[in-house]
Amino acid sequence: MARHPLFAGKALRALRTRRALRQADMAQALGISASYLSQLENDERPLTAGLVDALGATFPVDWADLAPPAADELAEALRAALADPHLAASNPSAPHALTGPPSEQIERLARQFPDLARQVVQLHGLYTQTRHRLDMMDDTIGASLAAGGRLPWEEARDWFHQANNYVDTIDRGAEELAARIGGGEPSPDIAQMQHWLSGEGVSVVWRGGGPVRRYDPERRVLTLDSIQPLESSRFQLAYQVCVTALADEIASIVDAAPLRSEAARHLLAVGLGNYAAGALTMPYEAFRQAARALRHDVDRLRQPFHTSFEQTCHRLSTLQRPQARGIPVFFYRVDMAGNVTKRHSATRLQFGRYGGACPLWIVHEAVAIPDRIHVQLAEMPDKVRYVSIAKGLVKPSGSYYRPPRRYAVALGCEAALASEFVYADGLNLTSEDAVARIGASCRTCPRDTCDQRAFPPSDKAIRVDPAERDRVPYRIVAD
Incomplete structure (x- = not known):
């Protein structure tokens, strides 16, 4: 041959x-x-x-x-x-x-x-399947499963994961729509989107308090909460523009999706609307070029597109268009309890879906110390290293009696691409002591010397010595 x-x-x-x-x-x-x-x-x-x-x-x-x-x-x-x-x-x-x-x-x-x-090749395929089964077992242990299988939001989230968090029809449609509405600007502004909606017979009403967004299809009135930050209001306005302009495309994708419940289909439709809103406010090619030119400096990147820190990080995780990809990144959002509420990864990094992420991961510190960018060089058990950032964010509630929402977002890429990621500039990428050795979750992490384990790995035996107490009260038995 x-x-x-x-x-x-x-x-x-x-x-x-x-x-x-x-x-x-x-x-x-x-x-x-x-x-x-x-x-x-x-x-x-x-x-x-x-x-x-x-x-x-x-x-x-x-x-x-x-x-x-x-x-x-x-x-x-x-x-x-x-x-x-x-x-x-x-x-x-x-x-x-x-x-x-x-x-x-x-x-x-x-x-x-x-x-x-x-x-x-066949043995590697079998090995990969076995490893995925172990990950699924971790998910099952951590989840409260509905009768018959996954919960609706899990189905919708898994659909995006299988699509590699890129939906070509919606992305290109939103990019073309942005060019028509924006008048040559990098991103359509609020006045331009309101003008477009008025041409479709939709009135926009701003009101303090109440739902973030409510649309009355009979009266064709969109009501937005004026208390929310400007970036959030703009995103909700973009959502309505997209679900109006791309209604047929969204419906076609939802109809073809192998989802088992009506709730899951509704959640997917909402997710596609949110995806389209991100693609409208951050049009693909303009955003991708700006990201590469600015080396993914999120604070500088969000300025020409008038988007929030979280919206910008999320959009970076969707740049998977064939022949025009951005660098592969992961994006996660974690709440105060450590639950992973959003996750999109174009890298090999995968954390568990139901909380229990590694306590050594920088994102947990960011939740406690908001409005500061934390940077970390981390290594997973497979020896792949990542440069990641995390920033704690606070969303105001508009009332003393409603606590603000506090969470953190994380963004990162493999260390091999550090030259494309501005946040790596201050890290010593060659120092072994500077690396945080983290894992996906305690149930699947094979590290036997970690002193911050919540519980042992689910596929290994442990040995307990009543006469000896270390930082962790057991030892993991090697295979």
């Missing part, structure tokens, strides 16, 4: 243009000569396996979008299996533990021993 030569001149030129690099700069980053790069860009020479690895390591986000499809599907499947960070965590001292073997070795194995390669 001969290896097919991979010519990628168009993709290389597109990558260099996207990053505004000269040929000499890009060649230096890849460790090749400028003349060699010129030959590659003109399809005079094919990419070598080593250069494919170098491109993926040097430009991980851009190359994932622009790379031509590999000719050998078996080699690609084997590459993905052997690069699984959970395998690296089981043998961290092995060569290439964190990156997987070089492409040349993988292709040789797939070419010379295809049956063995297929078995490795």
